[in-house]
Amino acid sequence: MQLSREALLQAYRQMKTIRMFEDRLHDEIALGEIAGFTHLYAGQEACAVGVCEHLDAQDFIISTHRGHGHCIAKGCDVVDMMKEIYGSSEGLCKGKSGSMHIADVTRGMLGANGIVGAGAPIAVGAGITAKGTGNVSIAFSGDGACNQGTTFEAMNMAVVLKLPVIFVFENNHYSEHTGESYAVGAESMTVRAAAFGMKAIKANGIDFFSVYEGMREVIDYCKAGNGPASIELDTERFFGHFEGDPQRYRGKGELDRLREERDCLKVFRTKVTEAKLLEGADLDRLDDEVTALIDRAVAESKTATRPTADHVLEDVYISY
């Protein structure tokens, strides 16, 4: 752990922002305030943040249907994100996209994506742009998405073209209601990725430090010109697949146990306070800061400008 105090505070701030963003969305959705399909990222914060804390705006990431965490970790404006999810024309995507397609290409965030497996090939393309610049391109995928043909094609192509692409597999053990052990026929997605000809490692997806160290290893490998790599993160999602999912596929008491024993925010707090890297009060201060931010995001979103019918045909083309 060679992270500075600032870096640790930043990591915690990011993880906490994601958590509160998602917790708050969960509540607002239950109130019927938000339309559409929303997939919450809570529980997996150490993954997004452990990955993105290595990156700057010239590095690229592409996300999934469960994209809020990746967006926040990559620096998207939290208030504008919230406005987007509320469908305001002030939203990051002017209300056209909602939860499932939030993007901010100026920050190297190439979009959440509603099509499972669609991101990996696009990340390969960003890897073509990144090649030789010292930057990298990251494809986030789930344990379900790793079985999609597009993901496999992307892995092989990245190897063939020796691109600085990192396939981050967030294994939260479920794709919708299906267990990972059912849908991934291989011994593991990491064994399978390795056989594609790339460096493939695993890390503990509920421990920020494990993710961060693992990422350092694969980023170094990529930057040295070795081609792509993959990292599988063992993690947990705290809410249903989508909001409204009764989660009957969970084991008895499973969610309570996860929240108790496998909460990446608790794990982080315990680690940094026990190691005396930060004090509880430091973190509490950030909690307050983040609470204020999320409160503001929701409050502003509720009164933000609504789009009008004449916006429908805007932005289909640049010129037509």
Added chain:
Amino acid sequence: MQLSREALLQAYRQMKTIRMFEDRLHDEIALGEIAGFTHLYAGQEACAVGVCEHLDAQDFIISTHRGHGHCIAKGCDVVDMMKEIYGSSEGLCKGKSGSMHIADVTRGMLGANGIVGAGAPIAVGAGITAKGTGNVSIAFSGDGACNQGTTFEAMNMAVVLKLPVIFVFENNHYSEHTGESYAVGAESMTVRAAAFGMKAIKANGIDFFSVYEGMREVIDYCKAGNGPASIELDTERFFGHFEGDPQRYRGKGELDRLREERDCLKVFRTKVTEAKLLEGADLDRLDDEVTALIDRAVAESKTATRPTADHVLEDVYISY
């Protein structure tokens, strides 16, 4: 080598039929007699025959754009195939399909296929039908097709569903003009297939006996209910990718060397005669038989009935 004399003669007859079918097509195409895209199988005969000699009409195979060999090996009528390639309405597919889509489902031959990688998922479906019946379903693919997303999806799904599907990868070292070493990023397609969670072996694709033995092993494995398997066959194609291909991607003298040293028919003849399993005269007799058959196929095809405009809309639907 526990093959009976009959079995050996049959294997040779099949391989020779394929060879002469293709050699003759090569000549006829050069004469401008045949329309469309034709991909010849010559050189790879030991693969098709080594696989299909294990099968009966209740086993399924699905083929590729390079399908003549598989069709013949699976028992399609050679004259009707030739008529199809000539575009006659007497053809196996009434002149609708030509070289690239020849099929005979009654013989378990689910079609050549013009879309690279399309066959493997369909073979998975035939595997669903075959499951529990003691039969198997075979997907032929090339070293190029093995990189297509559909092939990967099929491999994973066959493992997940524990189906009796065998992925036969004919590695002739080229996909069109591209070398296998370039397009397959993995150490080998076999290593990669194994990582999907299946038994994956290699055999010598220019030696009928090696293919035959390898297939016995994977078929036994499948029939024992272990799920799918794969076999990679190291083989050679003697003609261009398609007819008309100048093959500039070949090394100097490569084709001459292959025809000299890596001709599966020569290898077979040498093996069986040296081991005194068959005499040269036995094989010569078959050569004559096959020559007559192919002569007849071409002669009949040239005078066979031509389709007419009113056939265009036939067989789009069963009822409409």
Added chain:
Amino acid sequence: MKMIRDVIRDTIDEEMARDDSVIMLGEDIVGGMGSPGGPEAIGGIWGTSGGLWAKYGSDRVIDTPISESAIIGAAAGASLTGKRAIAEIMFADFIGVCMDQIWNQVAKFRYMFGGKTKCPIVIRMPYGAGYNAAPQHSQSIHAMVTAMPGLKVVMPSTAADTKGLLAQAIRDDDPVIFLEHKALYGVKGEVPDGDYLIPFGHARQVTQGDDVTILATGMMVGFAEKAAAQLAQDGIGCDLLDLRTTSPLDEEAILDSVERTGRLLIVDESPPRCSFATDLSALVAQKAFSSLRAPIEMITGPHSPVPFARELETAYLPSPEKIVAAAVKAMSYRRG
């Protein structure tokens, strides 16, 4: 009275009971495979397959990885070799990752194989907008599949039709794309008991009238019905046809109606270009030209993706008001 989602489940159940060769494949159609809660913890995210796995087992109700090409391919291969497979693609929008299997394989097998085989597959695809599901989960794909020779395409709008058309689809020997509008799953209706089949290519007359012909399918039928009721009050009689299947198409019913009314409105949920709306328009412009007394009006989505925000999606979709306005316009047209 039954909800359409239950009609679908029950019809599949009846057909599976009737014919052992019927099987089903899709993602999460069992639900809970390989999870602590165990199989059928769920029964399909649309609630269209609850209980079927328990009844018919893993060899007939097959839960799959997220691999749509392999799902369609597997259903196709099974259907070529003796089964009747029902494949579920969770959202019609996902046709993009499995289109080759539908378009170049399933649709063409019989033709390419010289009419010597059949592939009795049903591909079920929930489709349509109205749920704020944003650009990648709201699309209508009926034009794309109607354009493909070799496929039949069904778009039921009522509970009874859902039963009759789905049973027909499963027993049909040709490949069928069965499009279920997501917004209709919760709609209830009377459903005939027992064996009930509706042949393809027969439109349903929803309202009768002599002034304007209105053609619609799926969710658009309800919109058009509302518009027709409003127009009836204003003295405009609408001949509303629910086309039920887009391929085959009930050309006769359409042409008969337009010959009577001389005016045609087409209501269609998808964007306008190369659409099912243009298909119907072209049919009439070619075959009932002399009867036409006004321009053919199309009420469709605009040439844009389906936007997310409520206001935008509402503006995107056809509506009873837009249909009424188009009818009034057609009625007031005078050849200049």
Added chain:
Amino acid sequence: MKMIRDVIRDTIDEEMARDDSVIMLGEDIVGGMGSPGGPEAIGGIWGTSGGLWAKYGSDRVIDTPISESAIIGAAAGASLTGKRAIAEIMFADFIGVCMDQIWNQVAKFRYMFGGKTKCPIVIRMPYGAGYNAAPQHSQSIHAMVTAMPGLKVVMPSTAADTKGLLAQAIRDDDPVIFLEHKALYGVKGEVPDGDYLIPFGHARQVTQGDDVTILATGMMVGFAEKAAAQLAQDGIGCDLLDLRTTSPLDEEAILDSVERTGRLLIVDESPPRCSFATDLSALVAQKAFSSLRAPIEMITGPHSPVPFARELETAYLPSPEKIVAAAVKAMSYRRG
């Protein structure tokens, strides 16, 4: 005089020389990668990329495995992040294995991302029948992509247009589907030197006449030209428009012409349902209705796959004879 295949190569060459951000991806576009003969043993199976790899290197001329989804995805990702990628899909028929990337990704990025990004990608796809290439290698896919909001669609028919439209496509900031008819690759024509751009959405007037409007694209333009010449001899004047781009569409030129002639023939290579032919018909039936003096005639392929045998493929395709017959029919129509 230059063959169209060479025009394509040379135009790409000029644009790559002009702008470092232009890159190219596809299967065998270099040819010979990883083979004993070595790179560029071939230079593309269509002969449209010879010499480019030697000139611009592996980072700009990128040979790929057979993975069409990854090809389009990679081109898309590169184009989102600063490149201008030209992706080659060897046959348009292969759109089935990469449609999601085209339809749900490339076409929708700008819209979904609130207009804050661009994806200047060109997807080149050789298409069309006439080669006895059988059902999976002969299709025309322009209707499918024209229907997709967010895409522009180009179908050149001459050597000069190929240059002007391809250069425009590469410099255009929107995604462009560039459809090259396989049967035209060997056709020669004069090509303007130097910078030559043709703006999208402007039809080319091929012949002028006051009796019948004929609309065509790609290989159909030549067929229609032959028909027009024949018809001219018979005293029927054809206003033949080569539409050049199907999206955007030159509605003005079409409507102007039909307002003048009162009769419309549409020649289109694909099957008829939900097609580009129906799109044009519907446009006119809605917007130039009062000018129409005869039913709109569509000369298209039938509702079947493209068959293999020579006789069948010939029967499948539109032909100058069929166009002439349709024109005569339109001329002799009397409103009954």
